[in-house]
Amino acid sequence: MASERGEIRLDEALLPSVERAVRELGGAIEETGWVVVGSQEITSAVVRLPGGELELHLETYDGLRLRGPRALLDEVRAALARVVSGAE
16 A cells, blocks of 8 residues: 655745754655756755655745655655744
């Protein structure tokens, strides 16, 4: 049975906090691509966590998106909340 998938949308200004949250969870972010289309920059990456992988997309006008299994997204969301609140 495939795990349920989901998505988190965030302001791109939160990228440094997302990176810290991922490290807190024992993971890493690996950039896989970068392209400019008109005035839009698009960066793609893989978020590698102990429990699996998420897709990360950063677009100039669309912000930051994380996609993947809901359980992993929930872990990142909770770690991000700790980082942003300063309760690391």
